[in-house]
Amino acid sequence: MKPQAAAWLFVAPALLVVGVFFVIPVLAGFALSLTDFDIYALADPANLRFAGLDNYLTLLATPLFWQALGNTLYFVAAGVPLSIGLSLGSALLLHSRLARWPGFYRTVLFAPVVTTLVAVAVVWRYLFQTRYGMVNHVLGQAGVGPVDWLGDPRTAMPAIILLATWKNFGYNMVIFLAALQAIPEDIYQAARLDGASARQQLVRITLPMLKPTLALVGILTMAGYFQLFAEPYVMTQGGPLRSTVSVLYFMYEEGFKWWNFGIASTAAVLLFALMFASTWVIARAARGAGPRARQAGA
Amino acid sequence: MRRPLAVAAVNGLLAGLALVSAFPLLWMASVSFMAPGEAATVPPPLWPQAPTTANYRELFVRAGMLRCLFNSLALAGAVTLLSLLFNAMAGYAFAKLRFTGRAQLLRAMMGALVIPAQVAMMPLFLLLKHMGLVNTYGGIVVPAMASIFGIFLVRQYALAIPDELLRAARMDGAGELRIFFRIVVPLLSPVLASVALLTFLGSWNDFMWPLIVLNDDRLQTLPVALASLSREHAQDTELMMAGSVVTVLPVLALFVALQKYYIRGLLLGAVKQ
């Protein structure tokens, strides 16, 4: 039995930490969402009421929650393709044989990924300043009038999308680069012998072979984007007119500003459900595309 | 496309992207050396007229950023060291040691990866409150002592350790712990370096949880201090840029120095999906 005992010795500490500080709180989170835990209950547990599914109904009837949901979906729907597109494009550029100093460029393009989000959100808040910001200055040189990026409800979320894209595209770029490097050179050689142009090579060979990577990158990016919080917190405080309140920002305000733990947990559970559903859909779509990709690559 | 044109196009695009990527960071550094009020002029200046370290002095003397820098270092370091040990042991065990329920536990953990940490935040806060860990370093370190992601990364790499090596060591009479520290850890060192780097950066950059748990001024980490400073001193552009530089420079330097390990860890984590 000694190997077994040793094995448990090795896994026990980590499993204990994960169990006590993740699994149990997650289950408790689901339980909290069924109560109306708030600051009164925090003061005196006698003020706690079991609410059943009332929180869910209340939340689904709260316009601000739907706005938060809408804002988050807008961020995901616009931001993920933009980010992935830019990542793929830059990976293709870096992978090209024509590129000089690819190592240097890779480092520079990746650098924003490791920077602290709060710090760069502060920097971009000033870049987006209406009168003194660099973005409006550059646009002004191109003849475009000053945009009140963070003050206009229509442009606040696009500003955040731009920031997120700038910060994240390097991450997926590296993944795409690795995948591109894994495609055997012979396929391209054979295609070139058959007279395929560069564009045909891209569309017929590269993209299909990248489909599994695309799915992976899509899932990872989407999961990250659903958790939008720091940018609105630092740059806009959810405004203007709540146009940048994300589901997590909503949860933070309900939970740690107003201390309605019950409602906040409900929001978190709903966010989890949304993320789960979306990733499942993408994963299914990717699996469906799998056999076709394999045929194209063969 | 003609070849010289193609080369120009590709490199031109790359240069443009590099400029866009680097510009905010360079501007941040430049403004941090400007005199207070200099950046809020039209047209926005690119270089300081007379570089000054006044903002950094203000930051460290009046805003107490030095303490926050120390907090970030201490916390990230503690989390990295502890989680490295726990994750490495568990990852190795999941890869190479047989025990009942190993497969099911593995699958359960994979499932748990999908759950966003925020569902757990409020109950975790209440739990830590009962343990007396709120507003202490422990509130950050203790829940982070192990992570499913870290366990997986180590396991992925540990799968490649040849079984014969371990069998030979066991036959020589070595105990499991000895085998782990003498044989496995050296073999795992590349992935451990990657995991350590990823953990350190992740902990340094963590924002939401330290925001919630660390109330005391003296315990705050750099991102939290920077965020509260930015809400209070919204008008002091130069001061805020100095704060951002202090927050970003260490991780950027770490990344540039240890790029290889970071990228490898990133790819390992992605591929396992």
Add this chain to the structure above:
Amino acid sequence: MPRSLAHACRRLCCLGAGILLLGACTPQAAPPETLRFWAMGREGEALAQLMQEFERTHPGIRIEIQQIPWTAAHEKLLTAFAAGTLPDLCQLGNTWIPEFAALNALEPLDARIDASAAIATGDYFPGIWDTNVIDGRLLGIPWYVDTRVLFYRSDLLKRAGIPAPPRTWPEWARALGAVKRAAGADAYAILLPLDEFEPLLALGLQQPGDLLGDSGRRGRFSAPGFRAALGFYAGMFRNGWAPANRAGAISSVWAEFARGYFAFYISGPWNIAEFKRRMPAELRNDWMTAPLPGPHGPGASIAGGASLVMFRPSRHARAAWSVVEYLSTAATQARFHELTGDLPPRRSAWREPALAGDPYARAFREQLERARAAPKVPEWERIAGEMQLAAEQVVAGRTDIAQATAALDRRVDAILEKRRWMLDRKAGR
């Protein structure tokens, strides 16, 4: 040789310190108690100086001050409550007192007041004192008062043909229109940051009736009074008299005031000192304060300010109370005013030359007699935010006043649901 000399010096110093310490010990000698005191904004900085003097006269007590920005104060206090790490003493905005009273976090002070000679209850402005009394119990001692008045550029008003500051809403509207016409397209008449609720709240309090009905159980924002106030407020933006900006869009209020970007500004006492300090020399005599105009005559304003409170699970209650008494003496209050420009809550302190002779403070003295408290419910902080959000939506043209106030009442009713349940349960309904 130097080493033994240094060593001898050190020993002598220690001996000397020991003797001093013995000498300073009072008969009831105890190890120095350390009290934690949280203060916000500039008051925190001034507190550091005041506490130095306190420590000198009270050697057994040490005060540890933590300064907290106003923007984070509410969250931090609630987090500390949840974590059980509240300080012994705190500067608490008086609109937050009902909230912490509901959490049972505040130490009742009635017994201490009765036994104290230092604090004369009758000397305080009654409206302000009242904000500290919840359910008949005194839970805080007013430390400084805050109300909002008009700051204005007298030269810009004169240029627009307005000889004196307005006293009624119609006069105000006329003045704003005239100033805007004289200012042109690139400037405005009044600055009302869209994410600050105090101006609108003041206008709302000038109307008869309460903002919350049924002893704080329901919203009454659809009542004609508040709708009139919101209409007047939104009209300022619609007519182009106020820029539709949030606070962060203005890089420096003082610079813009000096530049003439706006001529009216609704603000509080701290800006007396700030404006005095930052206005350029040539404009020194061109700005003044005036009480807020009301619908038919001089109007009410918010009864703001902060109190000194003692949080309940404290092991240093007696020491904390001596700090409160110290800060409430007339002399310390005068000193505090010198350091911060904050206005004292005791009428006698107003007779001091520093305040009696300050022309800018006159408007505040007058306004304080017409100060009106906001509804004393724990959820008020949140409701004020919702109120301002509704106003922002009206200003942005997203909705009209009738719809906005009806929706606001619905939201406020939802926020107050738990309070209704608890009150009804207590009343046995």
